[in-house]
Amino acid sequence: xxxxxxxxxxxxxxxxxxxxxxxxxxxxxxxxxxxxxxxxxxxxxxxxxxxxxxxxxxxxxxxxxxxxxxxxxxxxxxxxxxxxxxxxxxxxxxxxxxxxxxxxxxxxxxxxxxxxxxxxxxxxxxxxxxxxxxxxxxxxxxxxxxxxxxxxxxxxxxxxxxxxxxxxxxxxxxxxxxxxxxxxxxxxxxxxxxxxxxxxxxxxxxxxxxxxxxxxxxxxxx
Amino acid sequence: xxxxxxxxxxxxxxxxxxxxxxxxxxxxxxxxxxxxxxxxxxxxxxxxxxxxxxxxxxxxxxxxxxxxxxxxxxxxxxxxxxxxxxxxxxxxxxxxxxxxxxxxxxxxxxxxxxxxxxxxxxxxxxxxxxxxxxxxxxxxxxxxxxxxxxxxxxxxxxxxxxxxxxxxxxxxxxxxxxxxxxxxxxxxxxxxxxxxxxxxxxxxxxxxxxxxxxxxxxxxxxxxxxxxxxxxxxxxxxxxxxxxxxxxxxxxxxxxxxxxxxxxxxxxxxxxxxxxxxxxxxxxxxxxxxxxxxxxxxxxxxxxxxxxxxxxxxxxxxxxxxxxxxxxxxxxxxxxxxxxxxxxxxxxxxxxxxxxxxxxxxxxxxxxxxxxxxxxxxxxxxxxxxxxxxxxxxxxxxxxxxxxxxxxxxxxxxxxxxxxxxxxxxxxxxxxxxxxx
Numbered sequence: 082x083x084x085x086x087x088x089x090x091x092x093x094x095x096x097x098x099x100x101x102x103x104x105x106x107x108x109x110x111x112x113x114x115x116x117x118x119x120x121x122x123x124x125x126x127x128x129x130x131x132x133x134x135x136x137x138x139x140x141x142x143x144x145x146x147x148x149x150x151x152x153x154x155x156x157x158x159x160x161x162x163x164x165x166x167x168x169x170x171x172x173x174x175x176x177x178x179x180x181x182x183x184x185x186x187x188x189x190x191x192x193x194x195x196x197x198x199x200x201x202x203x204x205x206x207x208x209x210x211x212x213x214x215x216x217x218x219x220x221x222x223x224x225x226x227x228x229x230x231x232x233x234x235x236x237x238x239x240x241x242x243x244x245x246x247x248x249x250x251x252x253x254x255x256x257x258x259x260x261x262x263x264x265x266x267x268x269x270x271x272x273x274x275x276x277x278x279x280x281x282x283x284x285x286x287x288x289x290x291x292x293x294x295x296x297x298x299x300x301x302x303x
Numbered sequence: 304x305x306x307x308x309x310x311x312x313x314x315x316x317x318x319x320x321x322x323x324x325x326x327x328x329x330x331x332x333x334x335x336x337x338x339x340x341x342x343x344x345x346x347x348x349x350x351x352x353x354x355x356x357x358x359x360x361x362x363x364x365x366x367x368x369x370x371x372x373x374x375x376x377x378x379x380x381x382x383x384x385x386x387x388x389x390x391x392x393x394x395x396x397x398x399x400x401x402x403x404x405x406x407x408x409x410x411x412x413x414x415x416x417x418x419x420x421x422x423x424x425x426x427x428x429x430x431x432x433x434x435x436x437x438x439x440x441x442x443x444x445x446x447x448x449x450x451x452x453x454x455x456x457x458x459x460x461x462x463x464x465x466x467x468x469x470x471x472x473x474x475x476x477x478x479x480x481x482x483x484x485x486x487x488x489x490x491x492x493x494x495x496x497x498x499x500x501x502x503x504x505x506x507x508x509x510x511x512x513x514x515x516x517x518x519x520x521x522x523x524x525x526x527x528x529x530x531x532x533x534x535x536x537x538x539x540x541x542x543x544x545x546x547x548x549x550x551x552x553x554x555x556x557x558x559x560x561x562x563x564x565x566x567x568x569x570x571x572x573x574x575x576x577x578x579x580x581x582x583x584x585x586x587x588x589x590x591x592x593x594x595x596x597x598x599x600x601x602x603x604x605x606x607x608x609x610x611x612x613x614x615x616x617x618x619x620x621x622x623x624x625x626x627x628x629x630x631x632x633x634x635x636x637x638x639x640x641x642x643x644x645x646x647x648x649x650x651x652x653x654x655x656x657x658x659x660x661x662x663x664x665x666x667x668x669x670x671x672x673x674x675x676x677x678x679x680x681x682x683x684x685x686x687x688x689x690x691x692x693x694x695x696x697x698x699x700x701x702x703x704x705x706x707x708x709x710x711x712x713x714x715x716x717x718x719x720x721x722x723x724x725x726x727x728x729x730x731x732x733x734x735x736x737x738x739x740x
Contacts, residue, residue: 223434227435227438227444228437228441
């Protein structure tokens, strides 16, 4: 697909190396709601992270040089597909899936949330309402389980929103949070690829302005 | 669903009719055991596509109209490019024509597979959802998912991406596939052709309610091909018109309870039926051999007037789409030019093509700068809206003595058999039932 960048595929899975897929969610024209899409676009444009920027208009494939790449990890950045069953098809392509979306929990705007999915903390359709046929992440997960298909480990990176008014720009706190995620993405990536990471336990929140650190002492008390 | 008593009437509400595209509801009122009123309440907000196409360059139209629907964007692209080419006097060559047909096959495959396996089959097998059905019928659901994936794969190749393709333009395509790229899909399509025939066998073994109203079936008709992109419009009542006559023959009406317009025959105000069942009934002889053999051997007689059996017509069309696609792939020669040259001038043109859900009419008027001055879009679901209400009026008296849950189930099954795409027609569905007791 023209919009996607892939490095690391089935070959890597075959030798037991985990593949990370980052899925940006949201509406590009609704203020802070585009933060997930923007993160995917920015990380893809930066390159590295075990990715090649092939298939992007005007760009040429270039070798992976990141630490993750040298270790043989793969990372794929995508926009969440429309048409819910499409999500099911992506499950085969990753060992770990990170959904990035704007969220609303009542925390200060720009607060970052890392939540292992599925979780009662996440209202299902808030994340997975990708199709008006009623197919979201929850439905894709349930169908995969009913069919006995393999399901990757799933994590949500939620960015607390301030405004999702149509036609507006992202707000300052959400922009700051976006920059923090980009700055710390290598650590996030490494932690996600580590199945023993404390990130895989429960719900972690990081206050706005403090940057995203994997030092759990910076978390907002739950 | 909730029951409530008011003025001696009982109300049933299905707040959310699932497994349809878009947002709407069904209202049913009965008094003394007699059916009094049926309404399809469409409350999805109007989307104003026709208004915001005005002032846009004609070449932007296929990209904008593709956004009307995530399931059938190709239909909107095809009707728009054919209408605009009629306005501009452009006639793309035979290779482009075949590639467009191949693109439409891809959309029919992904849309029909989705509807048959994930949206409609659970109704007949008495499951709440495809997820619940998957636990007992994993082989069938896996088959449906693979069929859909094959359709999406072809859309991805031809359209640049599987949802809202970006390669279609007035005059042809921005980019056409290489022959070797299409050849790589051949093995999947051979599997798909067999799987589509198994689909016909599977869906024709389902149990259907006895229901066969008198319909006027309407579809596009081509002298030698099963209808997709062209050419005339015919009906089971003897209609045979050029698409340019569509607005004289069919009238769109506003009704208070719906943000989707209702289409009727202009001369007598009657409803009509578009979609796979209409196409198959009117064009049976144009089905390709494997599809026709599957239709003949499935135990059903054609023409068929039972709307619940639309799922079988859809499965037969799945066979046809795979068969057609394989023929096009095998014969494909890369065209010398991916699109025809266009001399911009003022003009007006219209076209009707066959979306997975039925006939889709577009008309555009452009000025000498190539900017759209007027646009009209009549989606298949708008055309079926009045017909679905008429069907409910005929069907429900026979089930009014049944428990509320059964009335709701039958109503939803009927509506879903039409595969309504409410988002397209508004322009979501719930059932409200007032039962006088």
